[in-house]
Amino acid sequence: MWRWRNGFVAICGISLILSLLALWVGHQKQAASAKIELGRYLFYETGLSEGHSLACANCHQQMFAFSDGRKTAINVHGDKGRRNASALFNLAQNTSFTWANPLQTDLAFQALIPLFGDDPIEMAAGSVEQIQQRLASSSIDYTSLFVSAFGSSEINLARITDALAAFQSQLLAYDSRYDRYQAGQHDALTEFEKAGLALFESERFGCRQCHEGSNFNQFMGSRHNQATKNFHNTGLYYTETGYPSSDLGLYEVTFDAADRGKFKTPSLRNVGVSAPYMHDGSMRYLAQVVEHYARGGSVNLNGIKGDGKLNPNKSHLIKGFDMSEQEQNQLVAFLMTLTDETLLTDPRLAKPD
Amino acid sequence: MEWKQAMKRIGIFIGLLLLLGCSEAPEQRLEVPFSLHFQGELIDANNCQVDSQGLDLNATPKPVVNAVTLYVHNVELQNHQGQWVRARLQGATEQAWHDEQIALLDLTPCQAEPVGGQALPLVLPKGQYQGLRFTLGVPEALNHQDPLQAKPPLDLPAFQWHWTVGYKFAFFDLAWRENSVKYHLGSSGCTGNIGETISCQYKNRPQVSLTHFQPGDKVALELRQFFTELPHARCFGKPQDKGCETLFNLIGLQQHEQRLFHVVD
Numbered sequence: 125m126w127r128w129r130n131g132f133v134a135i136c137g138i139s140l141i142l143s144l145l146a147l148w149v150g151h152q153k154q155a156a157s158a159k160i161e162l163g164r165y166l167f168y169e170t171g172l173s174e175g176h177s178l179a180c181a182n183c184h185q186q187m188f189a190f191s192d193g194r195k196t197a198i199n200v201h202g203d204k205g206r207r208n209a210s211a212l213f214n215l216a217q218n219t220s221f222t223w224a225n226p227l228q229t230d231l232a233f234q235a236l237i238p239l240f241g242d243d244p245i246e247m248a249a250g251s252v253e254q255i256q257q258r259l260a261s262s263s264i265d266y267t268s269l270f271v272s273a274f275g276s277s278e279i280n281l282a283r284i285t286d287a288l289a290a291f292q293s294q295l296l297a298y299d300s301r302y303d304r305y306q307a308g309q310h311d312a313l314t315e316f317e318k319a320g321l322a323l324f325e326s327e328r329f330g331c332r333q334c335h336e337g338s339n340f341n342q343f344m345g346s347r348h349n350q351a352t353k354n355f356h357n358t359g360l361y362y363t364e365t366g367y368p369s370s371d372l373g374l375y376e377v378t379f380d381a382a383d384r385g386k387f388k389t390p391s392l393r394n395v396g397v398s399a400p401y402m403h404d405g406s407m408r409y410l411a412q413v414v415e416h417y418a419r420g421g422s423v424n425l426n427g428i429k430g431d432g433k434l435n436p437n438k439s440h441l442i443k444g445f446d447m448s449e450q451e452q453n454q455l456v457a458f459l460m461t462l463t464d465e466t467l468l469t470d471p472r473l474a475k476p477d
Numbered sequence: 478m479e480w481k482q483a484m485k486r487i488g489i490f491i492g493l494l495l496l497l498g499c500s501e502a503p504e505q506r507l508e509v510p511f512s513l514h515f516q517g518e519l520i521d522a523n524n525c526q527v528d529s530q531g532l533d534l535n536a537t538p539k540p541v542v543n544a545v546t547l548y549v550h551n552v553e554l555q556n557h558q559g560q561w562v563r564a565r566l567q568g569a570t571e572q573a574w575h576d577e578q579i580a581l582l583d584l585t586p587c588q589a590e591p592v593g594g595q596a597l598p599l600v601l602p603k604g605q606y607q608g609l610r611f612t613l614g615v616p617e618a619l620n621h622q623d624p625l626q627a628k629p630p631l632d633l634p635a636f637q638w639h640w641t642v643g644y645k646f647a648f649f650d651l652a653w654r655e656n657s658v659k660y661h662l663g664s665s666g667c668t669g670n671i672g673e674t675i676s677c678q679y680k681n682r683p684q685v686s687l688t689h690f691q692p693g694d695k696v697a698l699e700l701r702q703f704f705t706e707l708p709h710a711r712c713f714g715k716p717q718d719k720g721c722e723t724l725f726n727l728i729g730l731q732q733h734e735q736r737l738f739h740v741v742d
Binding site for chain 1: 623624625626633634635637639640641642661665666667668669670671672675678679713715716717
């Protein structure tokens with residue numbers, strides 16, 4: 125009798141604990157999805173910028189895999205920046221953010237650069253009080269969005285950047301035709317595209333040297349994936365005075381002369397929709413990009429005189445390769461299969477109604 | 478009986494010790510005002526009268542000062558024995574422009590809402606002093622901490638240098654005639670990880686030493702020297718920025734004697 129009763133009590137106790145745990149987990153999940161939802165509103169919110177002129181989404185548009193289709197980004201004053209807006213997806217797999225800054229390893233922190241940066245000015249968000257005022261006067265009910273996400277209505281930068289990072293971590297792109305082919309669906313790629321894939325993987329082309337890993341952005345030589353190994357000078361420029369001083373890439377952060385003209389290897393996923401290419405948007409077509417690597421550097425790119433192939437800082441991996449016109453077309457055709465259509469059309473990632 | 482008396486004496490002795498320990502050493506306050514000058518002339522609220530084109534209406538064209546802010550710490554005065562004595566900053570004011578260690582000075586004239594103070598409110602042990610020195614910038618131990626958790630005066634995004642995960646120690650935005658000057662001073666050439674250790678090759682925290690300072694004096698910044706042959710001098714902490722040499726030279730970096738700060742009566 126005693127034993128039976130003890131057992132009953134124990135079972136009751138355990139089920140109580142389990143249901144409390146389930147409630148707690150449920151609550152955490154709810155808070156997490158509320159944070160993502162808040163982040164989505166903030167991502168499309170022009171109130172984060174001076175004069176309500178720009179939202180994150182202006183330079184990171186869903187139809188372009190969250191890049192903007194422009195050569196270089198345009199700021200709140202309508203001025204052109206010096207760099208191409210990066211596409212945003214699979215960000216958890218990145219070792220650092222932005223084109224050439226290994227210090228930026230935290231997605232939430234990184235948002236402070238476009239919000240407050242003054243060289244270049246991007247969104248010019250102003251003071252925290254100004255942001256609070258703009259959000260308070262919005263037609264969107266931010267009070268309840270902040271309460272659901274964080275338990276109170278307080279608007280501060282830690283919460284804003286946390287929510288933005290939570291939303292951006294939802295931008296996933298692993299459902300391209302290439303992925304389906306990898307998963308065993310043989311007809312997901314045409315024979316022409318498969319030939320392009322073979323060229324991509326080939327030693328002769330050597331693309332995988334820098335575009336390794338499931339996101340095609342890791343340096344093969346670095347198994348530990350050290351942050352600075354993902355930055356390369358790819359032979360875009362070499363003028364009489366060296367690399368054009370308007371943008372010296374990694375060198376501007378590290379002050380190490382060997383880092384002149386080094387930029388982060390971008391992912392190749394969604395390249396079909398994220399033109400133009402390179403850190404300065406200097407190439408409009410994928411065929412041009414492929415040609416650049418086949419030659420081992422560019423001549424007079426972007427109207428800047430000189431042969432980047434001869435740049436002494438150029439990565440030794442950019443050696444150039446022979447390529448027929450057919451092979452070039454096959455490689456480009458393969459690159460076009462890396463687009464995840466869901467990322468581009470998923471209404472959960474679009475501007476909230 | 479004797480031990481009782483002994484205990485009493487010990488008690489009195491301990492009491493005295495406690496009293497001594499609890500009573501504060503006598504202190505004095507000293508306010509050190511900062512001001513901007515151009516060719517020796519004070520730039521103050523009178524310079525705010527500009528015409529519709531933004532041009533100064535005064536006879537001598539003075540520069541337009543859009544911003545001059547400085548972080549200052551390690552403030553010390555020299556006593557008559559020649560020792561440097563550390564001053565602390567008076568208890569935080571309503572505006573919280575400083576804590577006990579670090580002050581944010583906002584010397585921009587014509588501002589409705591300054592973001593920093595215009596003087597260092599110092600507290601020192603009572604004594605006779607001369608000579609003032611201080612370090613520009615945010616101390617290294619605080620420079621790379623999470624700015625989103627920072628307390629005043631380190632909580633202002635405008636003076637955080639997010640791309641190097643640090644602060645803008647000094648910020649100058651000036652214009653004069655056709656020339657303009659935009660300078661951000663901070664630690665650069667940094668490596669490391671956010672949340673862990675970040676260390677910088679160029680710390681860029683100059684010490685400013687004004688040995689002729691007497692209590693009651695002001696510290697003046699002479700801005701004319703910023704306008705050199707470069708029409709648009711820029712130093713944003715990048716190695717290729719053309720204006721950095723002038724800035725470093727004036728502010729006392731790279732083995733230069735600082736020439737920006739002077740003592741005025």
